[in-house]
Amino acid sequence: xxxxxxxxxxxxxxxxxxxxxxxxxxxxxxxxxxxxxxxxxxxxxxxxxxxxxxxxxxxxxxxxxxxxxxxxxxxxxxxxxxxxxxxxxxxxxxxxxxxxxxxxxxxxxxxxxxxxxxx
Amino acid sequence: xxxxxxxxxxxxxxxxxxxxxxxxxxxxxxxxxxxxxxxxxxxxxxxxxxxxxxxxxxxxxxxxxxxxxxxxxxxxxxxxxxxxxxxxxxxxxxxxxxxxxxxxxxxxxxxxxxxxxxxxxxxxxxxxxxxxxxxxxxxxxxxxxxxxxxxxxxxxxxxxxxxxxxxxxxxxxxxxxxxxxxxxxxxxxxxxxxxxxxxxxxxxxxxxxxxxxxxxxxxxxxxxx
Numbered sequence: 001x002x003x004x005x006x007x008x009x010x011x012x013x014x015x016x017x018x019x020x021x022x023x024x025x026x027x028x029x030x031x032x033x034x035x036x037x038x039x040x041x042x043x044x045x046x047x048x049x050x051x052x053x054x055x056x057x058x059x060x061x062x063x064x065x066x067x068x069x070x071x072x073x074x075x076x077x078x079x080x081x082x083x084x085x086x087x088x089x090x091x092x093x094x095x096x097x098x099x100x101x102x103x104x105x106x107x108x109x110x111x112x113x114x115x116x117x118x119x
Numbered sequence: 120x121x122x123x124x125x126x127x128x129x130x131x132x133x134x135x136x137x138x139x140x141x142x143x144x145x146x147x148x149x150x151x152x153x154x155x156x157x158x159x160x161x162x163x164x165x166x167x168x169x170x171x172x173x174x175x176x177x178x179x180x181x182x183x184x185x186x187x188x189x190x191x192x193x194x195x196x197x198x199x200x201x202x203x204x205x206x207x208x209x210x211x212x213x214x215x216x217x218x219x220x221x222x223x224x225x226x227x228x229x230x231x232x233x234x235x236x237x238x239x240x241x242x243x244x245x246x247x248x249x250x251x252x253x254x255x256x257x258x259x260x261x262x263x264x265x266x267x268x269x270x271x272x273x274x275x276x277x278x279x280x281x282x283x284x285x286x287x288x289x290x291x292x293x294x295x296x297x298x299x300x301x302x303x304x305x306x307x308x309x310x311x312x313x314x315x316x317x318x319x320x321x322x323x324x325x326x327x328x329x330x331x332x333x334x335x336x337x338x339x340x341x342x343x344x
Contacts, residue, residue: 095184097177104175106191106230109184 014050022055031066041075049083062092064101146295148287152331153267153339155290157234160265161186162289167233170259172196172240174297178285179236191230195252196281196297196307198224199244217251225255232260238284239269239337241321243307250321257324260344266325270338274312281307 009029012018016032023039030038031048037056038045044061047053051066058073064084072078074092082100089106097103161167167188171179174194183190199220206216235256241249256266271279282294297307313321315330322328322342331339 095180097175097180099177101177102175102194103180103192104194106189107180107184108189109187 009046012051014048028059047084146285146293148291148293149333149335149337150290151292151339152290152333153269153341154286154292156329156341157236157265157267158289160234161188164233168230168261169234169236170227170232171236173236173238173283176283176285178287178293182286188234189230191227191232193224195224196240196243199240199248199252200307204248215245215247217248220248221251221255225252225259227259230259231264233264235260235264235266236284237266237268239271239282241268241313242271242309242311243281244310246310253321254324257344262326262344264344266322266342266344268340268342270313270318270340271309272312272332272336272338275309275336277308277310279309281309 009027010024012028012030012032012034014031018032018034018036020036021039022028022034022036025040025043027044027046028038028040029046029048030051030053032050033052035054038053038059039057040059042060044063045057045059046063047066047068049065051064051068053067054069056071056073057068060074061076061078062072062074063079063081064072064086065081066083067085069087071089071091072086074090076092077094077096078090078092080086080095080097080101080103082098084098084101084103086102087104089108090103091108091110093110095107095109161169161183165187168191169183169188170191170193171183172193172195173179174197175192180190180192199215204215204220205213206219208214237256241253244252260266269284281297283297285293285295287293318330318338318340319328322340325342325344327343329341331341333339
């Protein structure tokens with residue numbers, strides 16, 4: 001997934017700096033600088049190649065192409081693209097990491113609630 | 120018509136051109152007895168805490184998390200090459216600041232590890248960082264935890280390629296040459312070759328030590344904390 005078309009995602013451009021709590025109920029593309037926290041419980045976050053996120057992130061799915069420092073929690077999937085540099089903990093049901101991505105921290109794969117109960 | 124000599128020269132010129140062409144880092148597989156022992160533990164227990172000290176490997180993360188283990192990843196070699204660690208001692212000589220190194224790396228307050236994959240790190244670390252790093256590893260491991268380390272058995276020169284290791288099976292590893300980005304000021308260089316006595320001294324605080332000698336001049340060492 002590259003930069004999404006405008007309209008599909010709320011878009012934070014690369015010259016934008018946000019400090020504080022960011023929450024919402026639509027998908028978000030961050031190509032700027034965010035410090036604080038991002039909460040999109042039922043939606044997805046894409047950190048673009050210019051994105052620098054120093055925040056705890058909670059979302060349904062997270063795709064990282066830029067830099068992220070902090071805890072990333074996804075109720076579904078986390079993807080680290082080849083340009084991603086992630087420092088912090090990742091908690092998700094599934095994770096995909098491309099060759100070239102840099103990760104430092106803990107990865108905790110949590111079973112889907114249904115499967116966990118069945119196993 | 121070109122002479123035989125010209126054709127022969129053309130052949131050699133084209134061969135050398137092929138050899139010198141910049142290549143993508145090659146990967147090759149090797150069997151690992153140490154990894155087989157680690158896999159036995161990984162397969163027999165759940166939710167183990169595993170620390171991988173190589174550079175980020177999707178293979179390793181998939182292999183470990185698929186078995187339900189918690190995977191910690193820290194590229195210690197890159198951290199050990201940080202030029203900011205070079206300081207002058209009282210005599211004005213450049214030394215590596217192991218105290219600063221350990222303040223910034225291997226700091227785990229909420230975790231102790233069942234398995235540590237150290238790979239070939241000590242061979243490429245500056246001398247003054249090796250012992251403090253091993254001591255720190257000992258302190259972040261659980262009693263009975265396993266540590267896997269690889270050492271060269273003979274001196275292959277300072278430019279011997281440094282490999283990262285991808286786990287591809289219970290006893291199989293894929294080796295990929297580490298190529299740091301051009302912006303990195305230092306590249307990993309083979310610093311020395313440890314003999315058996317050095318290795319035993321280095322890990323003397325560990326409960327047991329087991330050596331596996333591989334055909335590719337690598338000595339695998341498996342330690343129990």
